[in-house]
Amino acid sequence: MTHASYPALRLRRTRAAAWTRALHAENRLHPSDLIWPLFVTEGQGEEEPISSLPGVSRWSVDGIVARAREARDAGIPCLALFPNTQADRRSDDGEEALNPDNLMCRAIRAIKDAVPDIGILTDVALDPYTAHGQDGLLDEQGYVINDATIDVLIGQSLNQAAAGADIIAPSDMMDGRVGAIREALEEEGHANVQIMAYAAKYASAFYGPFRDAVGSSGLLKGDKKSYQMDPANSEEALREVALDLAEGADSVMVKPGLPYLDIIARVKDRFEVPVFAYQVSGEYAMIEAAVAAGVGNRDALVLETLLAFKRAGCSGVLTYHALHAARLLGA
Ligand SMILES: NCC(=O)CCC(=O)O
Numbered sequence: 001m002t003h004a005s006y007p008a009l010r011l012r013r014t015r016a017a018a019w020t021r022a023l024h025a026e027n028r029l030h031p032s033d034l035i036w037p038l039f040v041t042e043g044q045g046e047e048e049p050i051s052s053l054p055g056v057s058r059w060s061v062d063g064i065v066a067r068a069r070e071a072r073d074a075g076i077p078c079l080a081l082f083p084n085t086q087a088d089r090r091s092d093d094g095e096e097a098l099n100p101d102n103l104m105c106r107a108i109r110a111i112k113d114a115v116p117d118i119g120i121l122t123d124v125a126l127d128p129y130t131a132h133g134q135d136g137l138l139d140e141q142g143y144v145i146n147d148a149t150i151d152v153l154i155g156q157s158l159n160q161a162a163a164g165a166d167i168i169a170p171s172d173m174m175d176g177r178v179g180a181i182r183e184a185l186e187e188e189g190h191a192n193v194q195i196m197a198y199a200a201k202y203a204s205a206f207y208g209p210f211r212d213a214v215g216s217s218g219l220l221k222g223d224k225k226s227y228q229m230d231p232a233n234s235e236e237a238l239r240e241v242a243l244d245l246a247e248g249a250d251s252v253m254v255k256p257g258l259p260y261l262d263i264i265a266r267v268k269d270r271f272e273v274p275v276f277a278y279q280v281s282g283e284y285a286m287i288e289a290a291v292a293a294g295v296g297n298r299d300a301l302v303l304e305t306l307l308a309f310k311r312a313g314c315s316g317v318l319t320y321h322a323l324h325a326a327r328l329l330g331a
């Protein structure tokens with residue numbers, strides 16, 4: 001096959017006007033690509049702005065329901081919920097995660113009641129419930145114990161599924177938890193509840209504002225490097241994904257987002273399964289800081305970064321900019 005070359009071939013020809021750029025676009029962002037993470041707090045009529053996440057607040061359950069209506073109206077298909085558990089309900093074993101009337105379950109039921117046609121993804125990990133801010137149970141040396149933690153995560157998952165969660169998203173990075181949760185969901189009659197595995201979750205410096213949002217930043221001692229992945233590694237990410245898929249994950253997530261686009265592309269290429277990215281709190285905060293400093297345009301930064309995830313191979317993105325982006329895109 002012979003290929004034309006300049007001047008017969010000019011790649012700028014198809015870029016010359018908006019109509020032809022639209023015609024040749026290889027990827028498109030749509031409101032249905034977005035999952036909106038929301039933070040729930042106790043009370044009624046409460047809005048608590050999160051200073052490290054400008055523009056993001058914790059809402060009491062009534063406010064979460066109002067946000068769910070906005071999301072649905074903007075064409076967002078799914079919400080991700082995170083609780084800011086009261087201090088006196090946090091404990092070393094995180095048992096509040098198993099309470100059928102905890103904040104998370106009340107929020108799930110209220111949304112399902114008022115906005116039944118939106119999906120609800122729930123995070124499975126103990127950090128919003130533990131007094132030490134780690135994602136699991138600790139031994140005497142402060143090491144997160146894998147297998148004992150899984151037993152609690154199974155209970156947490158079943159509790160969320162019983163309340164109406166549609167997608168269980170284990171973010172804890174324990175080995176073997178996807179298979180254990182899948183088996184328990186099947187046994188308890190939740191065959192259609194999906195699992196989106198946080199398969200490649202890196203021990204990242206980009207999670208700081210999230211820990212403020214769920215109230216664990218002041219509690220956490222040390223780091224999460226004994227269970228979350230080393231940012232140096234990518235072969236290991238493929239092994240993590242392979243295991244979670246073998247254990248029954250319906251979809252996998254890479255987290256954080258933009259610094260790990262190479263991982264997303266490799267996972268998509270290797271496994272050809274639905275891949276999601278979490279554009280995390282620190283990434284959101286960087287965009288907002290750039291806007292506040294007058295060195296970037298919010299709308300353009302938001303749409304370009306989200307489109308980059310689609311180009312890398314994502315089916316969708318969890319982003320705190322979801323409502324803003326969906327409205328820009330127009331449902
Ligand atoms: N398990 C959920 C998270 O850890 C979110 C992190 C972030 O947004 O920084």
Ligand SMILES: [Mg+2]
Nearest residue numbers: 173174175240
């Ligand atoms: Mg794993």
